[in-house]
Amino acid sequence: xxxxxxxxxxxxxxxxxxxxxxxxxxxxxxxxxxxxxxxxxxxxxxxxxxxxxxxxxxxxxxxxxxxxxxxxxxxxxxxxxxxxxxxxxxxxxxxxxxxxxxxxxxxxxxxxxxxxxxxxxxxxxxxxxxxxxxxxxxxxxxxxxxxxxxxxxxxxxxxxxxxxxxxxxxxxxxxxxx
Numbered sequence: 001x002x003x004x005x006x007x008x009x010x011x012x013x014x015x016x017x018x019x020x021x022x023x024x025x026x027x028x029x030x031x032x033x034x035x036x037x038x039x040x041x042x043x044x045x046x047x048x049x050x051x052x053x054x055x056x057x058x059x060x061x062x063x064x065x066x067x068x069x070x071x072x073x074x075x076x077x078x079x080x081x082x083x084x085x086x087x088x089x090x091x092x093x094x095x096x097x098x099x100x101x102x103x104x105x106x107x108x109x110x111x112x113x114x115x116x117x118x119x120x121x122x123x124x125x126x127x128x129x130x131x132x133x134x135x136x137x138x139x140x141x142x143x144x145x146x147x148x149x150x151x152x153x154x155x156x157x158x159x160x161x162x163x164x165x166x167x168x169x170x171x172x173x174x175x176x177x178x
Contacts, residue, residue, distance in 0.1 A: 057144070057166050064113060064142040064162065065169050071104045071115075072158055072173045079126050080150045087150040091118070091125060105135065108148040113141040113162070 018026075072078065077093035092104045103118040103125060117137040124130060147163035156175040161168065 054166065057164065060142055061162070061164050061167055061169050065160070065171055067115065067141060068106060068160060069171055069173055071106075072160075072175070075104075075175060077125070078152065078158055078175060080152070081128055082150075085147070087148050090150050093125065106141070107135075108145065111145055112143040113145050113148065115139040115141050 071092050071094065072090075075092040075094055079091045080087055081089040081091075086108060088108055090106045092106075094102050094104055103120060105116040105118050107114050107116065115138075116135040118130075118134050119136065120130065120134050124134070142162075142164065144165040145162060146165055147161075149159075149161040151159045153159065158173045158175055159170070160173070161170045
């Protein structure tokens with residue numbers, strides 16, 4: 001029994017610490033675990049940010065198409081100005097007020113779509129070049145638009161195709177004669 005007690009005292013009095021190799025191994029192991037944790041957090045955070053950006057961009061694209069559809073559906077006449085690459089402007093006649101027609105205009109410029117309200121005469125409606133002063137109530141619709149195409153069919157269908165930087169949206173709208 002005395003012999004066991006001496007071993008216990010020797011064990012407690014033993015004054016050895018960690019060797020340099022053991023200390024370095026512990027530091028390396030902690031570093032590896034920390035690096036894996038940081039990489040995992042970074043990738044999850046990046047995925048989350050990209051998901052939010054994609055959802056936001058998709059929502060903006062849908063909102064743009066809904067806004068365009070609303071004004072085109074309520075129209076009685078549509079006039080488009082096209083160049084070789086894309087549609088530059090779409091003018092929509094929305095109704096008659098005191099001899100002038102309130103028009104809506106959707107312009108594609110500088111990779112964005114902008115919505116304007118116009119109050120011009122019927123003769124001015126089909127002019128290619130209007131004075132900048134007739135464009136009122138500017139409302140920004142969408143940015144990051146790569147292409148904007150509008151075409152009309154003989155069945156009074158207006159086809160919109162908008163290429164955003166991340167998705168292409170298409171819609172066709174029936175125009176009814178008043």
